Amino acid sequence: MNGQKVKMIGIIRHRLSTDGDGVTTLAAFHGCPLRCRHCLNPQSLGGGDGFREYTPDELYAETSIDNLYFLATHGGVTFGGGEPCLYPKFICDFRKLCGPAWRINIETSLNVPGEWVKTLIPVVDTFIIDIKDMNPGIYQSYTGQANDLVAANLRLIVGAGRQGDCIVRIPLIPGYNNDADRAASRSALEELGFSRFDLFTYKIKSNDHGTGKTNMQDTERDSSADS
Numbered sequence: 001m002n003g004q005k006v007k008m009i010g011i012i013r014h015r016l017s018t019d020g021d022g023v024t025t026l027a028a029f030h031g032c033p034l035r036c037r038h039c040l041n042p043q044s045l046g047g048g049d050g051f052r053e054y055t056p057d058e059l060y061a062e063t064s065i066d067n068l069y070f071l072a073t074h075g076g077v078t079f080g081g082g083e084p085c086l087y088p089k090f091i092c093d094f095r096k097l098c099g100p101a102w103r104i105n106i107e108t109s110l111n112v113p114g115e116w117v118k119t120l121i122p123v124v125d126t127f128i129i130d131i132k133d134m135n136p137g138i139y140q141s142y143t144g145q146a147n148d149l150v151a152a153n154l155r156l157i158v159g160a161g162r163q164g165d166c167i168v169r170i171p172l173i174p175g176y177n178n179d180a181d182r183a184a185s186r187s188a189l190e191e192l193g194f195s196r197f198d199l200f201t202y203k204i205k206s207n208d209h210g211t212g213k214t215n216m217q218d219t220e221r222d223s224s225a226d227s
């Protein structure tokens with residue numbers, strides 16, 4: 001199997017309890033349909049010059065060095081980005097290579113066509129969903145996009161009975177939402193059937209002045225004030 005070549009902005013080994021069970025390797029794709037004002041991974045946007053391209057075979061060869069760690073800890077590979085749901089065929093081909101023993105997780109905004117999410121539901125173990133905020137106005141002002149596809153894809157996941165395999169990240173984003181907005185997002189998600197949440201606060205380190213020109217070093221998560 002050769003498969004499509006896809007740009008990766010980074011591959012980080014030996015992650016523990018940050019993005020899925022056990023020991024994981026994070027494989028971060030280039031490309032994202034959103035333009036969040038405080039993007040956590042701005043390298044994933046833009047032209048992508050200088051990043052290496054991988055086929056599923058090449059990525060499998062590189063990640064399989066940690067096969068024993070994955071098997072011993074029930075870990076595996078977490079696809080992030082950028083937006084991994086832009087590459088459903090790549091992830092399906094990767095699953096064929098690694099087999100069922102590795103866990104495959106994705107960190108996704110779910111702001112992609114439903115067909116792509118449907119393709120991924122059978123091959124993904126854990127969906128880590130970066131919801132931003134469920135309020136359409138807040139979502140639009142923060143990401144530059146509507147969240148209709150997100151809402152439809154949440155219903156798709158519930159329809160497949162996979163809501164128990166989701167962790168939904170609900171951030172407090174200074175200047176965009178507040179505690180009441182976040183509580184409203186959580187209630188809406190609970191009504192849909194989701195029950196695992198990751199609450200944290202974006203810590204904007206630089207003085208952004210609303211330009212949106214932050215970078216990875218400027219935006220961090222701070223979980224200390226959230227529960």
Ligand code: SF4
Binds near residue numbers: 038039082
């Ligand atoms: S979804 Fe993630 S990668 Fe995409 S713009 Fe937002 S923070 Fe950046």
